[in-house]
Amino acid sequence: MKERLQQHIRRALQSCFSQGQLHSGHCPDFTVEVPAHVEHGDFSTNVAMLLAREEKQAPRKVAEALVAALGQGDGLWNRVEIAGPGFINFFLTPRCWFGVLDEVVRQGRSYGCGQQGAGRKVQVEFVSANPTGPLHIGHGRGAATGDAVASVLQAAGYQVQREYYINDAGNQMDTLGRSLYLRYRELLGEDIAFPQDCYQGVYIKDLAREVLERDGERLLELPEKQAIRHFAEYGGGRIRNGIEEDLQAFGVGFDNWYSEQGLYDRGEVEAGIALLKERGLTYEQEGALWLRTSDYGDDKDRVLVRSNGATTYFASDVAYHKEKFERGFDLVVDVWGADHHGYVPRMKAMLAGLGRNPEDLQIILVQLVNLLRDGQQVAMSTRSGEFVTLREVIDEVGRDACRFFFLMRRSDSQLDFDLELAKKQSNENPVYYVQYAHARICSINRNARDQGLQPPELGQVDVDRLTLDEELALAKALDRYPETVAGAARHFEPHRIVFYLQDLAARFHSYYNKERVLSEDPETSRARLYLVNCVRTVLQNALLLLGVSAPETM
Template sequence: MTPAALADLIRSAAVEVMSARGLDTSVLPESVTVERPRNPEHGDYATNLAMQVAKKAGVVPREFAGWLAEELTAYGSIASVDVAGPGFLNLRIAADAQGAIIRDVLVGGADYGRGDAYAGLTVNLEFVSANPTGPMHLGGARWAAAGDALGRVLQAQGAEVTREYYFNDHGAQIDRFVHSLIAAALGEPPPEDGYGGAYVADIASAVLEVEPGVLDLPVDARHERFREVGVNLMFDEIKKSLHEFGTDFDVFFHENSLHESGAVATAVADLKDSGNLYFAENAWWLRSTDQGDDKDRVLIKSDGAPAYIAGDVAYLRDKRLRGFDLCLYMLGADHHGYVARLKAAAAALGDDPAVVEVLIGQMVNLVRDGEPVRMSKRAGTVVTMEDLVEAVGVDAARYSLTRSSVDQAVDIDLDLISKRTNENPVFYVQYAHARLSSLQRNAASLGIERGSVEDADLSVLTHDREGDLIRTLGECPRVVASAAQLREPHRVARYLEEVASAYHKFYDSCRVIQPGDDRATPLTVARLQLCEATRQVLANGLELLGVSAPEQM
């Protein structure tokens, strides 16, 4: 019995209890909260429903809990119910009913844990969006891992997700990058405000290969060719790095297109016409303080040029015109001010500010031997995604960057995540999957058939470690739903570690295949079904994180 099924059962029992006593059932919540007690001695699950509704119904909570306990014990799927404290209910599930979780997992297969909470919702998920002026740094790598995982989690709840990269190819940073390329091509040091690192020389050399005579062009034409070719070459490298990291995008949106197409001018004109801009100090201002910003923001500067936020407004307008219901932005730690600005832009465009959500990510630091890793051979000043992948591999990098909440700064210990031991979280989870895969192969080699889960007698799984593992598997749908709702894919990673821990404890206490076994006993079959269900849940969770589920390690 899954937590969701148990919650429905408890609510049905409460309706019976209240109806029989003439109590108002409208005070019952739509969904009942069911939790696993921290102390397993208290039961398999617990609920505070009696304390929630008793007073509203005009009765004493503990008395209501007693009625509910009596009703629930009449169900064959409930082994026992105890009333604790002022009205908590601690429940133990019958072994055969608990086995239904294993059936649910194996019947659901790769779809187990998925839901439809966001069915019909179209989401534009913009993440990474690093400037094409250098290799992908660690902050971008964190967004690449966490953003892709969030997209997968939202899709697992039925959302239609478009992964989008906002290509910043407009403005002063691009000009500085181009000047740096030209200097490198001429064999000169980079400009004072330019970009250094070996990658600049690499890109400059690549431009010369593509355009051998580019240095002979007039200054303006030379600048334009270095801009067009050099920026595209740099961006191609970024795309390649992201693809090799397992992160691919559906749309690469060019910022410059907003200006060249007139979309910025149109958005500004619409806001003027609707009265959502005001003119002061020879500039046009957006009333962003209405959405909690610390000050109103200039949209059109006194010289008539659009401020950077004008492009943001036009970009949001474009997303909405493309039909997205929710626009999710994943931005770096230095973008806190954008939350209010983007919501103000939505309001000015006539939208509910709730169509905009902004997630702010914090810094990533690498350490080795207890010391910070600061220098990249290629970039010169920052550690890149490629440096991290080269050091630990894609799986360890993605998992390590995803297993912590993005709003927390994180230190990644290169020594730890390179280890092939249970101290390393990604190894711990992947090893559990590989061990489970090996177990099924060993059973097959001995001629022990698992058979169909529908034919298995799962009521024989009565050991405490078996029950704990089964109930942990039953949490999967709730964890995935919560990860999507809270925009926190790290919950999936932490859950997988719980599953792996429960499995290892089960395996240490409950031998699946006895020495000399040449036939499958009912207990052997049931445990093999439980092991396969555990393997499936681990595989499903790793897929949501974009991490492989190896069958051998």
């Protein structure tokens, strides 16, 4: 509806320019927004105030010329008013609002999709947990966020690749290998003082037992360094397989699994450092190699190579992101834990140093989840072993509730996950409330068929039968859905879809509780069936963007 109004306003501007009421010939970048107060109409535009200075007229004078040129708008509005300093307010006709129903039926599963991405290539990298332990619910929130962001971007017309970056190089893999090796020796009867800096979880003992059952005692004959490497490779592989299985159970899949170790094996890290040196972006100090990130907005310079010759995590991140753009991505989106917020300026600075627009890298920060059991927060630490795995939460509350709850807040805000609420089969449970709206409409369809009434086909209803305020409110909500998807894509905020779903479901339930969809009048029943099935389509489309099912029965 906004787009239609924008077209009318642009035509009115051109008419005013050609007829001489306005003289600048300039069409400003005006907005059409929903006013804060319903008495100000359905939409309002600031175009007159933006033009006033160039026209050297009062905004209301410019608005008067535009309103005269707008005319009746082909029946799009009942009236147009000038308010305040020069806002133009539009009061649309109910019939024009109900025109959205035909669009929903015509587009079906595609309703809400757009072309703002124009086919640009985007990579979304998310989860990327170290293969040193099972996924916990913090990883789950990142997985739900990254997957939903990717889906929303696809709906907005981008070509999207989902990628998992496997952190299989560095000290954490040595620590994993040593942890398994010590537990292995412990199982063989040695009295081991298990170090605090090793991984403490029960899964370490289980993996060590697997190795013992497979290889027996022969690994004791290996030099310790070789044995630790063997255990690291075995443990990392097994844990990665478990991560893949857990993500599959969570409904998350990746187009590409990318190895950090592969960056080193192919010489990508060395090549990245060499390029930075070539561009004069590095310097040596106290035996270490530094990158001049402070020249590009970072608060201080960063170490690439330590004085002992070891590369930093930042060095591999430089190589990884350099290589991402070399693969042809126009935009890269990283989903990181909020504890990595300090990394954002240095990554942006690195891109600027390489001559890339820092805005081509967007980083979404995800706060941890407070998991509550009987009002008590459950601690999560992979080192101590006191953590609840993502798989345990999925098994307890189900995939749908898990994903929906993770997406109910902005990713960078704290989230309390109430396990008992997520399991409730009542309207108190937000995901149940939304899914129940879809299931209710499916039930209405079944009842209609039992009465010999099929959901009407495209345009085969009299929308003038829809006279209730609740029906008009539903049509307006359906019209907002494409803009909601576009906004979620533009700002990388899938929680906007959740908020929209909760609002649409609430409007439907209120309507259902007040009026019978299948009334005694056949034509009214057909019109209402047409309306609620459009609601069903949009509920389904939005739920699927979140990776949540739209059940037909509950």
